[in-house]
Amino acid sequence: MKRIFTLTLFFIFSLLFISTTNLYASKRALLVGISDYLNFPSENSSSKHKIRDLKGAPNDIRLMKQILQKYGFSKKDIKVLFNSQATMQNISYEFRKWLIKGTKPGDLVVFYFTGHGSQIPDQNGDETDGKDEVLLPYNADPETGYNIIVDDLLGSWLRQLKGREVVAIIDSCYSGGAIRGIRGNPVSELYQTPAWLPKYVPLNLRKGYIPPQPEQPLIAKPDIPEDVVFFGASRENQVAYEIKEPNGLFYGGFTLALATVLTHEKNPTYQDVYKQVTEKVWDELNLPQKPVLIASKEILRTTFLKSAPSSAQNISLPQRDYHHVLVALSVQGISDKETELLKKQLSDLPFVKIVSKDSFFDRLITGKKDSGVFHIKLLNRIGDAEKIEPASNIQELVTRIKKHLEYAYIVMQLAKLHNPNPSFKVQAWVSDKNRRDFYLGEEVKFGVRSEKDAYILLVNIDSKGNFHIIFPNKYHQKNFIRANTTLMIPDKTMRQKEFKLVFGPPEGEEIVKVIATDQPLDLKELGITGFNQTFISLKGKARAIFVQRVEQNLTSGKISWSDDTVIIRSHKK
The missing domain is CATH 3.40.50 (Rossmann fold)
Known part of the structure; x- marks a missing residue:
């Protein structure tokens, strides 16, 4: 009898232990998305603020769920708060219950937010710029500041996840100026079109009202804890955009770029993801926002979301027609x-x-x-x-x-010449990898680097649509470069001949396209012959012939190739 009783107790204890441990997940995510806000006036409202609802949150949430499932999250490990579910109170409750109490040290935790953001005066003296960044839940009130999530409060929630691997992804912004700039100086204004929406709302604080603050002040502590990986859609002084895609749906530009990168990458690090997302935002979506990544050096080099992506889980991306x-x-x-x-x-x-x-x-x-x-x-x-x-x-x-x-x-035909799954990568840049906007008269330097020995075609399409073959050129008629060496144009040989390139008029947009192949292409067939001038130029029908013959070579199945595109703009001072 005693033995049976002992076994029974052991069995009950085992069940309790199993049920307790099952309360915790090795991976858990909370996704918050808001398009339709409770307290926003309509566009025809008499409110002094021009406030718009968003349109892309359901599509952003769908992409994020697909990303997480591709990286090993099961459906039951992902909780979604959408529109009316995503009140300030519900977000706070679920963050504590689902993420803080529902996980343990060593687990992987993801918090994602897509919706409006804003700025308010610094509430506790911890911001060097005198402003707190805030996220706007469904029931946020832009006229009073009620029901907002201040960055200090979000930081305190993230600190309570100590010991987990925490990834916070915020597709929102804190500034409303739709401009392009050079070193912080505005150089051109972006006109509002039906194809984009800013993820920013101007916010008033009712006199005497203090938004919810962390229980323990964070003075002298960063808003984002050091052990958290933080992705932001844009810098604090930039707009983050929602954009309309060919399928007629809106997406957060940052989320769409993230999904595009993760569709094809195999085992990227956080740093790899950030670098490629930034390039997608700038050079494919053409957006003037620079994403943000905050993480320790050690974490930057670790694998994104701790696991290799599954080829069985697809990410559904919008596709476009290149015919017109x-x-x-x-x-x-x-x-x-x-x-x-x-x-x-x-x-x-x-x-x-x-x-x-x-x-x-x-x-x-x-x-x-x-x-x-x-x-x-x-x-x-x-x-x-x-x-x-x-x-x-x-x-x-x-x-x-x-x-x-x-x-x-x-430009569209060149964009079509893209290999989403190359066996090696090539990168192009112009003068400064961290810029896409330049003043007329600034010096131009083209850079290329390939992971593999390759034959390089480097083409500049000016604002009039003319092609200029930058490499090969008069000084370098053989277009072969070694792996992991940097090609600069003009290089030392060209500079010794007092050769210098500058951005010249007219101002406007230009494209730089590099194509790297493991086998040489017939340059004469492409119209690249003679080298009587420093750079061969192709105009009129010669451009179409060039694109057509390059495409025929790249799609023949006989060569391995990679490509990169950079969009640059020149402006008057």
């Missing part, structure tokens, strides 16, 4: 007859397709007709503007716009 430049119209002061004529003449261009401005577009023709003259700007979807010379009739207007649309089409 999609053009939308929003011109004031013209008749229906003129609108139809403009659409027809643009549609007669073989590379143009007219779409609604509420659809995904590559270029938006905007402006007005005043006193018989068309005053037009051509915007890309992010709002960079190209001013078109005034035109007195539709035919003249189309003639002026055509060259800009040709440039967009050529």
Whole structure:
């Protein structure tokens, strides 16, 4: 009897032990997404603030769930708070219950937020810039500051996860200025288009109101604990963007870039992920935001989310059609007859397709007709503007716009030459790896580095759509480089001949494309012959022939290749 009783106690104790340990997960994530805010006035409201709801949170959450499942999280380990579920009170409760109490030291914890952010005056004197960054839950009130999450409070929550491997990913922002800048100086304004939304809301604090603070002050401590990996969508003085993609859906630009990188990478480190996400944000999405990564040097070199990705779990990304430049119209002061004529003449261009401005577009023709003259700007979807010379009739207007649309089409064809799963990587940069905007007159230096011995094609497409073959060139007619060596143009040989490159007029956007192959391409077949000038230039039909023949070589299956693209812009001082 005593033995049976002892065995029974042991059995009960074992069950209790098993059930207790099952309360803890080796991996656990809390995903918070808000598009539709409770207290935001409509765009037609009389509120002094221009406040908009967002549109991309459901798509961001879906991508993050797919990312986590690809990296070993099960569905039961992922909790989602979406829209009305994501109140200040619920986020606080679930962070404590699901993440803090529901995990133990050694576990992997992910906190993700996609939604609006803002800034308020520093509440406890710990910020050098005098401002606290805040996240806006579903029930945040922009007129009073009620129900917001201050960075100090988020930091205190993260500190309670000590001993876990913690990754915080914030797709939000704390500034509202949609600009491009050089070393902190604004150089161009981005016009609002239907294709993007800022993830920022201006915020008032009711007089005397102090937002919820951590129980223990964090003075002299960083907001983000040292043992946490923190990814942010942009710097504190930059906008983070939601953008419309070809499938008609909005996504946080940072989240979309993260998903794109993690779709193809095999065992990236946190530093690898950050570097490639930044390049995607700048050179594929063309956004003027620089993502942020805060982590210790030791953690930076560790594998992202502690595991190799599963090939069985796919990440569903939007795809685009490269056959046409999609053009939308929003011109004031013209008749229906003129609108139809403009659409027809643009549609007669073989590379143009007219779409609604509420659809995904590559270029938006905007402006007005005043006193018989068309005053037009051509915007890309992010709002960079190209001013078109005034035109007195539709035919003249189309003639002026055509060259800009040709440039967009050529860039699109080059973008199509992309290998998402290369066996080796190549990187290109211009003058400064950390910049994409330059002043006219600044010195230009092209850089290339390949992980493998390779034959290099380095092409610069200027703002008029002309191709300039930077490498090979008159001084270096053989285009072979060794692995892990840096190629700079101009190099020492060229500089000895007092050769110097600078950004010259006209100002505008340019593309730099590098293609690296393990077998040499026939340069003559590509139109690269003679080398009578320092750099061979290709114009007109020669550009299309170049792209077509390069594509034929790359898709033949006979060579291994890699590529990289950099978008740069020049501005007047």
